[in-house]
Amino acid sequence: MDFLNSMRYPSPQLSKRYWLFILVGVLCLAPWVCVFTGGNYWVRVLDFALLYVFLALGLNIVVGFAGLLDLGYIAFYAVGAYVAGLLASPHLANSFSTISAIFPGGVHTSYWIILPIAALVAAFFGILLGAPTLKLRGDYLAIVTLGFGEIIRIFLNNLDRPLNITNGPKGINNIDAITIGSFSFGKSFQLWGVTIPSVIFYYYLFLILVIAVMIVSLRIQDSRIGRAWVAIREDEIAAQAMGLNTRNLKLLAFAIGASFGGISGALFASFQGFISPESFSLSESIIVLAMVVLGGMGHIPGVILGAILLAAFPEFLRATLEPLQRLLFGQVLLDSEIIRQLLYGTALILVVRYKPKGLWPKVH
Amino acid sequence: MAKSALSMNSETPLLRIRGVVKRFGGLRALEQAHLEVMRGQIVGLIGPNGAGKTTFFNVMTGLYTPDGGVFELAGQTYNPGVVDQVVHAGIARTFQNIRLFKEMTALENVMIGRHIRTKAGFWAAAFHTRAERAEEKAISVDAERLLQYVGIAKEAGQLAKNLSYGDQRRLEIARALATSPKLLALDEPAAGMNQTEKRELQVLLERIRQDGTSILMIEHDVGLVMGLCDVITVLDNGRVIATGAPEDVRRNPLVITAYLGSVG
Numbered sequence: 001m002d003f004l005n006s007m008r009y010p011s012p013q014l015s016k017r018y019w020l021f022i023l024v025g026v027l028c029l030a031p032w033v034c035v036f037t038g039g040n041y042w043v044r045v046l047d048f049a050l051l052y053v054f055l056a057l058g059l060n061i062v063v064g065f066a067g068l069l070d071l072g073y074i075a076f077y078a079v080g081a082y083v084a085g086l087l088a089s090p091h092l093a094n095s096f097s098t099i100s101a102i103f104p105g106g107v108h109t110s111y112w113i114i115l116p117i118a119a120l121v122a123a124f125f126g127i128l129l130g131a132p133t134l135k136l137r138g139d140y141l142a143i144v145t146l147g148f149g150e151i152i153r154i155f156l157n158n159l160d161r162p163l164n165i166t167n168g169p170k171g172i173n174n175i176d177a178i179t180i181g182s183f184s185f186g187k188s189f190q191l192w193g194v195t196i197p198s199v200i201f202y203y204y205l206f207l208i209l210v211i212a213v214m215i216v217s218l219r220i221q222d223s224r225i226g227r228a229w230v231a232i233r234e235d236e237i238a239a240q241a242m243g244l245n246t247r248n249l250k251l252l253a254f255a256i257g258a259s260f261g262g263i264s265g266a267l268f269a270s271f272q273g274f275i276s277p278e279s280f281s282l283s284e285s286i287i288v289l290a291m292v293v294l295g296g297m298g299h300i301p302g303v304i305l306g307a308i309l310l311a312a313f314p315e316f317l318r319a320t321l322e323p324l325q326r327l328l329f330g331q332v333l334l335d336s337e338i339i340r341q342l343l344y345g346t347a348l349i350l351v352v353r354y355k356p357k358g359l360w361p362k363v364h
Numbered sequence: 365m366a367k368s369a370l371s372m373n374s375e376t377p378l379l380r381i382r383g384v385v386k387r388f389g390g391l392r393a394l395e396q397a398h399l400e401v402m403r404g405q406i407v408g409l410i411g412p413n414g415a416g417k418t419t420f421f422n423v424m425t426g427l428y429t430p431d432g433g434v435f436e437l438a439g440q441t442y443n444p445g446v447v448d449q450v451v452h453a454g455i456a457r458t459f460q461n462i463r464l465f466k467e468m469t470a471l472e473n474v475m476i477g478r479h480i481r482t483k484a485g486f487w488a489a490a491f492h493t494r495a496e497r498a499e500e501k502a503i504s505v506d507a508e509r510l511l512q513y514v515g516i517a518k519e520a521g522q523l524a525k526n527l528s529y530g531d532q533r534r535l536e537i538a539r540a541l542a543t544s545p546k547l548l549a550l551d552e553p554a555a556g557m558n559q560t561e562k563r564e565l566q567v568l569l570e571r572i573r574q575d576g577t578s579i580l581m582i583e584h585d586v587g588l589v590m591g592l593c594d595v596i597t598v599l600d601n602g603r604v605i606a607t608g609a610p611e612d613v614r615r616n617p618l619v620i621t622a623y624l625g626s627v628g
Binding site (some may be wrong): 219222223224225226228230234235237240241242243244245252256364 | 425426427447448450451452456457459463464465466467468469472475476477479480482484485486488489490492496499500503521522523539540543
């Protein structure tokens with residue numbers, strides 16, 4: 001009898017652990033399923049989805065926790081990517097003779113140094129954005145942050161003259177892959193006759209880092225600092241009257257959110273091997289914000305869901321709609337990119353109308 | 365010796381504010397306003413509408429920057445220009461129109477009050493250090509105790525916005541008490557309460573005073589003010605027109621004129 005009951009009503013503790021096992025299993029096997037069904041392309045899609053989760057978790061700190069609407073978040077991603085691009089490619093040595101004298105083969109810093117530097121530089125830019133905007137909220141803050149994002153992109157686009165620092169619109173090429181010792185994530189690897197593609201190594205690396213960032217986010221959420229951010233979001237005057245130093249807390253939110261963006265940017269640079277200002281347009285900022293809003297602002301599982309949905313969605317459309325159109329009409333009438341934007345808009349309107357707190361909001 | 369120390373203490377006022385000036389453009393909202401609260405007292409700040417009571421509160425607690433004045437708490441001057449310093453010094457306030465953190469639970473609201481008396485930062489939380497866990501535990505134990513103290517322990521898990529009006533007022537008091545204040549400043553704590561709630565509030569405020577926190581309150585309810593306050597200060601047009609025991613203030617002709625106008 002007891003046994004039957006325990007089967008029918010597993011204790012919540014048990015079922016939670018059970019789901020965790022399934023989740024871990026799925027996450028570990030996912031890239032292999034992709035390799036065998038659709039090839040490396042789909043593993044790349046997974047890798048990018050993980051990068052977006054990383055970004056969305058960072059933006060969630062600023063927008064979801066502290067309630068500071070940031071429309072220029074992709075700037076920090078750009079800063080991180082360019083830190084990696086400059087410190088781990090031949091570019092600087094090619095354009096400056098003094099640097100090429102010191103580093104004849106180009107600057108090739110280890111990523112284990114680049115990642116903290118990217119985080120720090122991005123955090124610095126986060127404070128640079130936060131400091132003048134401390135008294136702004138809502139729409140006004142959104143406009144300033146939007147401008148900030150564009151300023152960074154335009155700088156990157158134009159800093160090839162008089163000194164060629166960013167190589168302008170041509171971007172930076174030949175960025176090093178991440179290495180651990182002599183093992184490079186950028187090359188495929190032979191193991192017992194099976195070729196393990198580079199994208200799979202990146203998948204596991206990104207997965208581990210995303211899990212780490214998720215754990216940090218969850219801990220911050222339930223900490224003294226996280227609570228204080230939410231209090232500022234709810235009522236800034238009351239938060240001040242409770243003795244919260246809202247200035248420092250807001251700057252901290254900007255800095256930490258930005259440093260998450262910076263790290264993911266450096267990962268992106270090493271993964272792609274190439275960066276250019278084009279990758280950091282306003283629409284990218286909006287996509288990351290849409291992930292946070294669609295999933296459920298301030299709710300970490302929701303934000304992760306939103307990021308995965310919106311990152312995988314266009315690829316799903318590309319894979320289904322074009323063959324479908326060929327089948328029906330014999331040709332591709334509407335580019336999947338156009339349909340994607342149409343559906344993006346529709347999805348956001350529907351979410352705002354029917355689930356204003358997102359698909360998976362926090363429940364009390 | 366002990367006795368003389370005690371009497372010394374009772375002679376220096378807990379709160380002493382002198383010469384407060386606050387102007388909004390051409391409007392002189394406060395003109396040389398002054399106020400004293402002795403240890404263990406409940407002081408009432410009253411006055412007709414627009415007298416400057418809430419302005420005085422906002423200046424005193426740092427939400428407005430004063431154009432002049434000397435502010436002392438427990439013999440030490442504090443700078444009301446920096447809001448969080450006011451709370452550090454030991455003044456905690458509530459608001460006339462309740463300002464809770466609506467989407468946070470009652471417990472979390474009180475936990476925010478503990479913020480300035482605790483110190484775990486980002487790294488401590490990220491690494492979940494032993495000290496951080498112990499501090500979090502202490503914060504939530506303190507917060508639960510305070511909810512119990514004001515009588516809303518069973519609402520701990522409710523969102524603040526879902527509490528009844530009276531409970532929201534109590535929650536605001538609990539949140540203010542969580543900052544371990546020397547002085548509790550209440551802006552119309554009984555506004556909108558029914559008779560039963562007012563009586564319960566009176567009991568609660570008496571108890572807070574007995575447990576060692578002095579109270580300064582703005583209040584319109586005559587019964588509550590007369591029943592609770594040791595001293596009443598009356599503001600009119602930004603000036604203090606009377607200070608004294610409730611009975612004296614009630615008979616003061618200046619006060620009567622301020623409220624009712626003069627004859628002829």
